[in-house]
Amino acid sequence: MASSRKLAKARNAIIGMFVVIAAVIGGIFAFASTGGTWSPKLALDLSGGTQLILAPKVSGDNSGEVNEEQLAQAVDIIRQRVDGSGVAEAEVTTQSGKNVVVSVPGTLDSQTRDLIQASAEMSFRSVLVAGNGAPVAEDQRTAEDKLPQPTGEPQDGSDMNWVTADIFREYEAKDCAAVANEDTEAQDPSKPVVACSTDGAEKYILGPVEMNGTDIKDASYSQVQSSQGVSTGQWGVNLELTDTARQKFQDVTSRLVGIGAQNPQDARSRFAIMLDGKVLSAPTSQAVITDGKSQITGNFTEETAKSLSEQLKYGALPISFDIQSEQQISATLGQDQLKWGLIAGAIGLTLVFIYSLFQYRLVGLINIISIMVAASFSLTLIILLGNMMNYRLSLAGVAGLIVSIGLMADSFIVYFERIRDEIRNGRTIAAAIDHGWDRAQRTILASKAVNLLAAVVLYLASVGNVRGFAFTLGLTAISDLIVTYLLIHPMMVLFGHTKYFANGGRFSGMDPEALGAAPLYRGAGRVRTPEENDGMGAAERRRALRLAQEEEEKAAEVNNG
Template sequence: MARIRPTSMARRTLLWLGIIFIALAMLLGGGSIWGQASWAPKLALDLEGGTQMILTPKVQGGQSINDDQLNQAVSIIRQRVDGTGVSEAEISTQSGRNVIVSLPGTPSAETRELIKASADMSFRPVITIGQGAATPADQMLPPDKLPVPTAAPTNASDQNWVDAALYKTFETTSCVPPVTEPPTNADPAKPVVSCDLASGAKYILGPVEVPGKDISDANYGLQQGAQGATTNQWSVNLKFNSDGATKFREVTSRLNGFLQANPQDPRAQFAIVLDGRVISAPVSQAVISDGNSSITGNFTEASAKSLADKLKFGALPISFDIQSEQQISATLGGQQLEMGLLAGIIGLLLVVVYSLFQYRALGFVTIFSLVVAGALTYLAIAILGWTQNYRLSLAGVAGLIVAIGQTADSFIVYFERIRDELRDGRGLVAAVENGWRRAKRTVLASKAVNLLAAVVLYFVAVGSVRGFAFTLGLTAIADLIVVFMFTHPTLQLLARTRFFGEGHRFSGLDPKRLGAVPLYRGAGRFREPMQVTLGVKGGAKPGSASAAKGKNSGAQAEAERRQTIAERRLAARQEQMAGSRGAGSADPSKGSQDAAKENKS
């Protein structure tokens, strides 16, 4: 099989990088034309401003709210909001009673509902179904006709739960406008009257048989038909824990018995109640024994996702009303952003100046690599803002600024490896390939540490710190892509140009300025080991006059300057040994005879 030339591989890699950029740009452009995308990243609360809502608990006479309930509510609301993406929301308590939620931008109606709804789900059996309108006074049952229980109820579907007071509530409840508000904090061990606002039906429901806390997971998707085909109806899929699965199997067994005895019996239905409202009351047509269930109704994709998120993160211990809502500005954040961007520009300019001073023309590779990394990161942030509701905060901007130095560090490691290879006497093409093999291990190890730190910080932190960790990890990934797909292929191509390949003095890769000594010196002379370390010119032996003269050259000084402490000590020992050998044996033949005698003895 023919081996692919490095130049062909380099061009192919750069072509793939261009394809990635074009694909990302087309994706974002298409989203901005046909969707809700924007070329500008979404900004978080501290940079854009947003909406602050004060939530007040719904309580009935004498009910008290404690700190544990408020802290639990804050935790659940934060999980619900974070479940929609990294939105940099700020959630806290106020005065030991209210909850303050600050969101960037203007929240949608679904978001408001997601925040304030208790999401207290329960499963109650249906006992009676009626029309949604309240019964006119002249049509209500007289007192002597109201139902009277004949025995103690034996199960949650027993009609003996219905007494005169409950039936009177059933008659006066309206499930069509004006709708009667559902009771708050209803006793799960007692029957209730509830409405299905979608259909306008009202129900008398038995006690709770499966509480919402028995739901272990929830997700949403298109409903599967009887033959396994996907329908166009959205559903919310539930998975119960072991206790919930056992209860659900027992309930569906009983309800299925009602269905077999009388298909019109309302007691064959099982109502799914969310925050006091019936969202679905399906007929139990089979015994469900695996703990998996599905809720169907008039769901859209958004409403199905909202309900799944509420159930997934649990119910609030109390329900809330939005007491007040006001817009908040981002004046302070804007000023801090200006200062942060100024600091970032100064840091970027310092990196550019250092790169050009230290690496001359090679520094332009660093500059262009930083530009490519910045463009890739920008596109990623804009696309994530569109698809995942990611918002860039001031802390996220700080992560991007910190990443400038970390990204430049990867290029410096690579360049120094190449220079080391040039000092060893290799040509630039070989130096690039050998230097890359050594440098990429260091770069990979460094970025792995950065990614690990970013991931740990993201999952253990809250609020704006997560934004910092997110951008730190994102830029580490972008850095790897740029180093592997732009910096290295570019140097592979530049190494074969005359300017860089012949070591122009302004290329930054001039072997003479780096103190390099070629392996073959011509006329049958090869580089000696001491010359690799000391950069001695001309193949003269250590300790000779020509070696001393070469030691004072600019290349020699550069080589000595770049030696490590260990290399200096090794060179000193070698010089000392060479000097002692020269002083102790002026006659080479005599020295050889002495060595032979010593070996013989």
């Protein structure tokens, strides 16, 4: 009865393995039916891509040259932006200490190009006046004698004394539909400005900058929730401010809430959040914010909310850039190197198969099958991740897959050697499989944990192609662990309950006589003594006997001499 349960459990585990593989293939099919691919996406070194050369642009009163520290910081920020946008295996380097070279696999889309070049200069200003984005007709504009005139020095960012006659004329004449890009250099942070919303539907007179992008600690995106915790279906960008900015933000929101309490329709109760000279959102402050956490809402889609959160999270470039050149580049290593890499992997795989059959006889087939299944599983995962996350396989990643062949065989070897030890100790083959598994799985888990930890550390501590190696190394470690539990052990249980393997067939790899097993009960009331179990296999015992005979012959020759 217990044997039947073990067999049923083993069969269910194997079925579970192939259900997992089928689920991954189903995911690939779902993506492929909507424009995805059935093959792994290749990185820059294998498929070529697009190369941008960015020239630094010194703006404003800064007439000095860009220093190495600024350029290095720009490289780090651009690399984070490119990685954050889902472009895998991109390369960001400096050229001659002056330019930044960005190379990405495949064709560069306009969104990623804008993300690379954007400065993400963010600022927070109080709203003084708000209205429709269209220009006011000339015959309806405010008369000269009725234009606002300051009566004193402004006391805070919401003071109407910031609004002069000139700024109000500019506001009335502003046509937000005609404005493509704002000249951010002309926007003095210490003075009021006229600005448009990103969709051009609204325009504003804004007070001086009260906070800026450096006050942002973190940014993310999520669906907006109501006060009852129910999702509204809209997307928003969540901002967390630095500790030093919290008090400043609390003071601002306290002022705005006070203005709104006196007149809820007053535009001055709103706080504009600007990006590169345009107003992303100008929400009304509903409460005093004391914890430094707020949310930007507006006409966001999931894609635009994600893009904005990435721009804000990764900060503003210390310098601005112009795209000096953009060109398609060929693969730096190409298909020839990939071909030879795959040939090397095939040779290694063949040698492992031959060794498995030579050393472990027919039971070595389990190792061969498990390696093939693990390799197929890893490949399907890479294809799925390519469709889901735009992961691209580089030559370093291929090297990680090839190295993992030996690591995949390691789990089987540890397990089967434990089974052999149990057989040598006199256990039946079925019992040896059970006890061997109990002993082996701890070692296997420890081994894979070390492999996975090494891969994670290598991935976090490196950039570029080395990350591809670390990623595939970690991925195959997880795949191997799944295959070990859902395929190797269940197959060993099924093999151990067949007549040939249960009886320790000559070529089964589990022949007790070949392994030098000594049974616990020797018959006639005798049991095995420690001296009768030397722990050596038949081949080892023959070798020890031969060495002993040679020693005896040498000793006899000395005595006769």
